[in-house]
Amino acid sequence: MALKLALCPLLLAVAASQPLLAQEAPKAPFTLQITGNLVPGYSDEWDFASTIPTTRKAGEMVVIAIQKTNISNHAIQKISHAGDFYGYHFDVLDGSGTPVERKSRHSNFFGGSAAAQGFNHTLQPGQSALEIAEPTNWLNLSQPGTYTIQAWARAWDDPHAPIVKSNTLTLIIEPASAPPSQ
Numbered sequence: 001m002a003l004k005l006a007l008c009p010l011l012l013a014v015a016a017s018q019p020l021l022a023q024e025a026p027k028a029p030f031t032l033q034i035t036g037n038l039v040p041g042y043s044d045e046w047d048f049a050s051t052i053p054t055t056r057k058a059g060e061m062v063v064i065a066i067q068k069t070n071i072s073n074h075a076i077q078k079i080s081h082a083g084d085f086y087g088y089h090f091d092v093l094d095g096s097g098t099p100v101e102r103k104s105r106h107s108n109f110f111g112g113s114a115a116a117q118g119f120n121h122t123l124q125p126g127q128s129a130l131e132i133a134e135p136t137n138w139l140n141l142s143q144p145g146t147y148t149i150q151a152w153a154r155a156w157d158d159p160h161a162p163i164v165k166s167n168t169l170t171l172i173i174e175p176a177s178a179p180p181s182q
Contacts, residue, residue, distance in 0.1 A: 028155040029072035030123070032088075032166035036064045036149075046130070053170035058144050062136045064169065066151050070123040078121055078129045080153050086131045091150045092139055100147065101140040147171040 036054030039045040046065040056062050066088055070076050080087025092100040123129055141147060151166040 027072075028162055028164045029070060029074070029076045030155075030164060031069045031071055032151050032153065032164055033067045033069075034064055034149065034151050034166045034169050036062065036169055036171060053146075053172050055172045055174060057174050058142060058176045061134060062141055062171065062173075064133050064135060064149065066131045066133060066166070067128050068123065068131075068153075069128040070125055073125050075122040075124050077157070078123050080157055086133075088131070088133075088151045088153050090133075090135065090139075091148075091152065092135065092141075093148050094143075095146040103138055103140055141171070141173055144173050144175045147173065 033048045035046050035048050035050060037047045037050045037052060039047045046067070048065075048067055054062070054064075066086075068078070094100055135141065135149065147170075149169045149171055152163050154161040155164055
């Protein structure tokens with residue numbers, strides 16, 4: 001009996017240091033990055049390293065690039081079937097933190113499963129996919145001001161899967177008559 005009582009504190013210490021049923025949350029298999037800036041001197045290379053705000057004049061087309069990179073050790077779906085544009089969702093806020101008004105659904109360009117037809121559907125480990133979006137097609141970005149855009153997607157096609165968020169892009173809409181910013 002004395003031996004059993006002496007072992008109890010030892011067993012409790014071991015049990016407390018290693019939870020029996022605790023499981024680590026699964027790691028998201030990809031990263032997301034967005035940018036609105038091209039590499040200086042190039043018309044088709046996006047600068048994902050730039051932290052400079054994207055600046056456009058009111059009424060100009062705003063184009064952003066979204067890059068999804070597979071950081072897992074297995075193939076993943078290139079395009080999610082759950083989301084707005086090619087499976088991505090966007091949080092777009094004005095300078096006061098208010099969500100930006102969506103235009104009518106007739107002017108939206110959504111992706112998802114219908115847009116994925118005819119594409120290679122998987123990303124191998126280390127591969128990236130690039131999608132180009134024009135948020136002025138589905139959001140009211142007509143007023144001068146500062147906006148923030150963040151893309152996000154579910155880690156896999158499950159409404160309870162973890163959310164993977166991109167960096168936050170700062171978009172400055174200048175008045176149409178403003179001189180170009182430096």
